[in-house]
């Protein structure tokens with residue numbers, strides 16, 4: 717289980733459109749270069765024995781399908797999203813089997829009877845994922861827990877950056893449910909989100925739309941940061957409030 721020394725932070729103009737890093741032999745982390753779009757989203761490919769899950773398709777400003785096909789080893793590819801904002805579904809048209817974008821479509825595909833309550837198992841073949849609905853940043857948002865690697869994929873709901881909260885009550889409830897899910901016997905090694913918007917200086921973010929990210933914060937967050945997020949939003953109460961911490965900024969919009 718490794719992370720690169722440094723992610724493509726946009727400072728090298730000759731960098732590839734996607735930086736690929738194998739976290740382990742069945743988990744690829746793909747970063748879309750900041751020079752193709754300032755969002756520089758992280759995309760995850762999880763390989764199972766029978767199926768592979770591509771989590772997000774990026775902004776659509778760089779061709780993704782050929783990159784993904786190179787990484788597959790014969791699995792059927794399923795494309796789903798952490799949520800349906802444009803910087804995570806932009807490459808959808810390149811792919812054949814894509815889970816729908818609305819919360820209803822996501823609930824129907826994974827088989828949620830009472831969205832956003834409950835957790836659904838999703839088996840890739842020898843690799844079981846738990847899908848946890850976490851609306852608040854977006855109505856269709858899910859977190860994905862990988863029992864094999866003990867990684868929690870958190871999309872735009874938790875990453876080192878500005879956590880834009882569009883629905884405050886939903887976000888508070890989701891973060892509490894996610895923290896409870898983890899505390900209830902799902903140990904987390906790392907929390908991996910979809911962007912980096914903080915510098916190595918605690919709590920300091922880049923300007924919105926910045927094309928280069930010198931001295932980026934690490935992608936991976938310690939599981940304690942989820943506990944911290946749950947605590948601070950619970951404590952904040954019912955009115956949306958901006959909360960600046962070392963590893964994230966809660967940012968109501």
Ligand SMILES: [Zn+2]
Pocket residue numbers: 799801853854872
């Ligand atoms: Zn988003």
Ligand SMILES: [Zn+2]
Pocket residue numbers: 755757801803804872910911
């Ligand atoms: Zn995003």
